[in-house]
Amino acid sequence: MARHHSDAGSCVDAIIRDVGKKIVLGLPLGLGKANHIANALFARAVADRSIDLHIFTALTLEKKLAGPDLLQRFAGPIADRLFGDYPDLAYAKAVRAGNLPPNVRVSEFYLTAGQWLNSPCAQQSYVSANYTDVPALLLELGINVIAQLVAKRGSTAGTEFSLSCNPDITLDLLPALQRRRQGGPPFVLAGEVNDELPFMGGEAALPEAAFDHVLDAPSLRYSLFAPPKEAVSLSHYAIALRIAALVRDSGTIQMGIGALADAVAWALILRHRHNDAFREAAHRLGIAGELAPFEHGLYGVSEMFVDVFLDLYREGILRRRAKDGALLHAAFFLGPKAFYRRLREMDGAERANFRMMPISFTNGLSGPDAADRRAMRRNATFINEGMIATLLGEIASDTRDDAIVVSGVGGQYNFVAQAHMLEDARSIIAVNATRTARGKTSSNIRLSANHATVPRHLRDIVVSEYGVADLRGKSDRDCIAAMIAIADSSFQRRLLDAARSAGKIEHGFEIPAQCRRNRPDELEALLAPLAQSGRLPAYPFGTDLDDIERNVAAVLQGLKTTPGGHLLVLSRAVRGLFLTRSKAAQSALERLGLERPKSLRDMLTAKLVEWHIHRSESSRKANRHRLEAPAAGTERT
Numbered sequence: 001m002a003r004h005h006s007d008a009g010s011c012v013d014a015i016i017r018d019v020g021k022k023i024v025l026g027l028p029l030g031l032g033k034a035n036h037i038a039n040a041l042f043a044r045a046v047a048d049r050s051i052d053l054h055i056f057t058a059l060t061l062e063k064k065l066a067g068p069d070l071l072q073r074f075a076g077p078i079a080d081r082l083f084g085d086y087p088d089l090a091y092a093k094a095v096r097a098g099n100l101p102p103n104v105r106v107s108e109f110y111l112t113a114g115q116w117l118n119s120p121c122a123q124q125s126y127v128s129a130n131y132t133d134v135p136a137l138l139l140e141l142g143i144n145v146i147a148q149l150v151a152k153r154g155s156t157a158g159t160e161f162s163l164s165c166n167p168d169i170t171l172d173l174l175p176a177l178q179r180r181r182q183g184g185p186p187f188v189l190a191g192e193v194n195d196e197l198p199f200m201g202g203e204a205a206l207p208e209a210a211f212d213h214v215l216d217a218p219s220l221r222y223s224l225f226a227p228p229k230e231a232v233s234l235s236h237y238a239i240a241l242r243i244a245a246l247v248r249d250s251g252t253i254q255m256g257i258g259a260l261a262d263a264v265a266w267a268l269i270l271r272h273r274h275n276d277a278f279r280e281a282a283h284r285l286g287i288a289g290e291l292a293p294f295e296h297g298l299y300g301v302s303e304m305f306v307d308v309f310l311d312l313y314r315e316g317i318l319r320r321r322a323k324d325g326a327l328l329h330a331a332f333f334l335g336p337k338a339f340y341r342r343l344r345e346m347d348g349a350e351r352a353n354f355r356m357m358p359i360s361f362t363n364g365l366s367g368p369d370a371a372d373r374r375a376m377r378r379n380a381t382f383i384n385e386g387m388i389a390t391l392l393g394e395i396a397s398d399t400r401d402d403a404i405v406v407s408g409v410g411g412q413y414n415f416v417a418q419a420h421m422l423e424d425a426r427s428i429i430a431v432n433a434t435r436t437a438r439g440k441t442s443s444n445i446r447l448s449a450n451h452a453t454v455p456r457h458l459r460d461i462v463v464s465e466y467g468v469a470d471l472r473g474k475s476d477r478d479c480i481a482a483m484i485a486i487a488d489s490s491f492q493r494r495l496l497d498a499a500r501s502a503g504k505i506e507h508g509f510e511i512p513a514q515c516r517r518n519r520p521d522e523l524e525a526l527l528a529p530l531a532q533s534g535r536l537p538a539y540p541f542g543t544d545l546d547d548i549e550r551n552v553a554a555v556l557q558g559l560k561t562t563p564g565g566h567l568l569v570l571s572r573a574v575r576g577l578f579l580t581r582s583k584a585a586q587s588a589l590e591r592l593g594l595e596r597p598k599s600l601r602d603m604l605t606a607k608l609v610e611w612h613i614h615r616s617e618s619s620r621k622a623n624r625h626r627l628e629a630p631a632a633g634t635e636r637t
Helices: 006-017 036-045 069-083 088-097 122-125 131-141 170-180 233-244 260-275 274-283 308-314 337-345 370-378 412-421 476-483 489-501 520-532 548-561 566-576 583-590 600-628
Strands: 003-005 022-028 052-057 104-108 145-155 158-162 188-192 204-207 213-217 252-253 299-305 329-333 354-356 380-385 389-391 426-430 433-436 440-443 460-462 467-470
Touching: 003 006, 006 036, 006 188, 006 213, 022 036, 022 104, 022 131, 036 088, 036 145, 036 188, 036 566, 052 131, 069 158, 069 274, 069 583, 088 122, 145 170, 170 188, 170 433, 188 252, 188 380, 233 260, 233 274, 233 426, 233 460, 233 520, 260 274, 260 308, 260 380, 274 520, 299 308, 308 337, 380 412, 412 426, 440 489, 440 583, 467 476, 476 489, 548 583, 548 600, 583 600
Parallel strands: 003 213, 022 052, 022 145, 052 104, 145 188, 188 213, 252 299, 252 380, 299 329, 329 354, 380 426, 426 460
Antiparallel strands: 145 158, 158 204, 433 440, 460 467
């Protein structure tokens, strides 16, 4: 029976008595970490250098984002408002500062995207692994403590605990670790109770006897980490509309978190509930394929239970049931506050539609129920994102060319492999055609990349905002032709020249005429009317940001992606000196603490913000005028 503790220190005392001073601590990725237990163990190791502590985890959540000062000014108050009492993880602070004590190691197999680029400690200790391989890695490392955030409920039969947001790796580890109790090395499963976690039943529910220690104290409760929604761009929508036309009725769907997932879910809802609008968007973009509403609906199997699965359920799209009656099988979840609340407020029967499973189930096909898994995952569409796609169909999703890790492999390779193992399944990798950083725009479609998350022999479907490249079973030459067709036109000629020079495509090949207009302004002209009419909203599923914050978020995104060198940026700031400050600009500057700049740098930043807001307002007015003015010789419709 579990021992209950009201303070983390007592819990750590008991853990050390049980397993000794050599501790291999497994913390679930993302939301499921027992922060108070982890912090107390770390503090004990800092104070007592005879303790050997190895923390193995992934996706460490931090309230303070890494990045420029302007981002800090914007994001800090939002984090304080949404989850200000979320306890920071002490080991993360030490990793970021580069001052871990010599008796403590921290290994992560998935980094929060873009947040550890400048941390040598995090970069050097990163472990590249497929999600499904992590339980075996932990067993090889000698894991002897799991510290997990749990939900609790009482019943006539006794207290139950739920692994809730993170049964992913824990459920795969427990059978092997329980066998250790029959004479092997000691092992501890410690739970930390949080009342905000929804109680997920099924495989995620465990009896009290499964736990050795439970930290359960009202004074230690805190708000769950809840990242706010990102804005969905027209580029995201262009990709999502193309993907939505590839999803087959009565099929299976998987997707990840972020603006693209929101865009895909919204595009599927348009297809099902507002089919005329979906067909209009498809016509504008030249999309063919699956355009009809869903007659039978979809079943979801995804390593991540993304909040928009609930929206697909509400809209009658997620309604095809698996053999156990579930509409969705998933391994972990993380999302906005409204997502957690919606799950908590469901009754048990409704919540059972969404079944939390071990990662070996969602991301794999092997096991005694392999035939059932294959049958459930018919007509599967696995949707993921990549950073770079090569002309030969390789995908780089986790590591830059200079070997700096941006995020991790996670389960992407698992789902790509599944797509090739299942009958009628397809893997879709979404890649934005370009990226702009430090004022320079470059192509995300290249001849080659230094690192590949997905190798070329598993190439399948790649989607950019400009089109769909179906690469499965194609020759290298045909892959190159298909990939050039969906690249930004500013880079198509040099991509073609590189492929010709390598002898991978004939010198007489020419880019099709209809593909030579792959430019952002052309795309905006096609989709702006739908955005202006509200059919492609910036926040299709709402947001925790207020009106001013949404405006500031758009400004920051614009500043990040607007091309131009240092001189051009400076010239824009100078032009901002001569603008009359609008109400929107005043609100934005107040929100960023730049309404009265205290330094030359702050003054230039403030003027750059003003210039961008002025530019955005002028663009909106021009778009409205263009939409309202009928073309010569035509009637307004």
